[in-house]
Amino acid sequence: MLDTRPPTAQDLLERLAEKARADFLPRALRDENSTHIQLDTLQDLHELGLLHVSASPENGGLGGSLLGRENPGLFVQALRRLARGDAAAAHCYQLHNHALWMLETMGTPRQIETILRPLTSRFGLLGFVGSEPGRASNKDPLQTRARKVEGGWRVNGVKSFVTNGTAADLILTSVAVETPAPGTSPADQHLSLMIDPSSEGVSIDNGWYRPNGMKTARSPLITLSEVFVPDSHLVGERPGVMPRGRWFAKFHLGFAANYIGSAEGLFAWYLDYTRARGRAGQPLVQLRTGEMRLALDAAIAHFEHAVALWQQGDTVEAELASMSAMSVVR
Template sequence: MDFSFSKKHQEVYEVVGALGREKFAKRAQQYEAATGSPVENMKDLFDAGVAGASLREDIGGLGGGALGTDPLVSLLVVEQTARYCLSTAQCIHIHYNASHRVDQIGTPEQRERLIRPIIEKGVWLNSTGSEPGRTARGLYNLQTTAEKVDGGWVLNGVKNYATLADIVHYNTLSTIIKDVPPPDGHISFAIPQGAPGLTIEKGSWNPLGMRGAFSPVLVLKDLFVEDKNVLGGPGESAKGKWQAKSHLSFAAQYIGGSEGVFDILKDYLPKRGTAGDSYTQLRMGQIRIAIDSARWLVYRAAWLWPKDVAAAELFSMNAKYQALGAAVKTIELASQIAGSSALDADSALSRFIRDLRYQTLHENTDKTAATVGKYHLGQSYDVTSRL
């Protein structure tokens, strides 16, 4: 098994890395203070030719995404972006997963209307499944409803964590068909930006970390959606296990963010005068080993997807678990050896620590590990379990 980068992988890794060093890192503080998506960074990714990294090559993409011919290529964009700006990495991650899904399940007309403009015009898609209280109710027990009417559907409800909602050309989101229980009643739609009845709740994004990944609350009030904007059939998300197809992209963020912390420490600790301290050396080695160990699990999981989807779904949970653990370990050990003098509220290290810790709260590592354990004990398991 050879995990050496192909020429395409190396080019993507270097191009996005250069963007990160020269542009994303310099803008990160301003995006943390602003209210809105990182528009300039997203445009830079389009100009670099990676906006369609998770799309099929026959439409101008790079073949990435879980079901693509080259899943690693889009993960490298996410990882390298996260190394310099975790908020932007979350935005491109959301776009990649949303556009990959439409590319895989959409009709030919939807692919032309929703996907081709990504390649040609630099527009964006998002995907919002979350809504207030969903964690307690379960993944598919949604309260946002869709009711069938002539020519389309009427949607009512509230969605949260709608990343990129202010700049996408279509918001894609999930609802439950009125009076049809989940998962069969679970259904998704593509809603054009500015559609009557879809509003962004002002002041609804004010988190501790990931502030630049603008993810506000959306309010749907008697929102009419045409039949042509239904994505897949009822229950398609559950049947396709689409939640499991984002595991590695989250893991890539954890790895990239951890790498960003390591970069800061390499520069800062010699200046602090503690590079010769054995305790500092120990902690730096522990961080390095944790990141590298998680990275190779992620790369192996990416290698598995085109070969065995069921095995890849499960192994991606292993990789995500280790990447999250590496991120949490990195935060703790970095704080110990950098010391309080490096943790001014406006410092890059403080921002990385806030962002990385906030982002890792997307997952319940105990549930992830228990899911893997269920498989090995011959019990029923669900690879879409996260929270």
């Protein structure tokens, strides 16, 4: 009898794990030096029904964010399995879903209707960037500034490591208010704007940074020169919503998932290599292999603990556990 039931979250994860091993890994090895975004892999995720996983079902996703109702944590579990085969594609997937989750949570009903739902109804990507050249940490003031004008904002500055920058429909960008009121805290000067990469005044340098690993997919440098962003593309009702909502802490576990998945993929390759060389039975190899396995298991335990804590309502403990998981696997 034909099984017509929709796939469960576990079904989807198993299918993804198999595709990561059989399809995504060979593709990543083939294209490792091309440094382009693996759109074929992201398209495969879309066909699996996992590309927009962090959005809620009514908005085209699966409710898979850390705080999702239907499938909490499905996003980071999918990200981990994807990273076993292609860490760079996983990073693109990670930042797309971070932006998606933030837009759904902070966006206005109008933005949900006109931006989010049309995007999740098809293959589409969001970019995400906060980094700037010379800015060492999130505590340093943002140098990219937005000046209020009639109908929107004029933005000037330079953003670096713009994940999905050359493929995104919109890029969620962190900027600062150009002339804040006296006494305004740095957090309350923060704006989150959605920038159309085709807008006048946007210049993309796609060749400035060409690393390997999870950053193999190019993260361009984007210069913004008097770029107009309409009020309709301001995310959040007022300045300061992103830092006040502790969104950077919510993103730690996505990085941990990528690191763990990458480590799992490397460990699987190491086991195959050791066996093929006929060294698997040597006592020293077995000792070191066991040590690596224990370290990986410890990182996975930290990760699973952090995923569970997000559902228990203690945000600070969940944030700390997420940072711990990210640090252990590094």
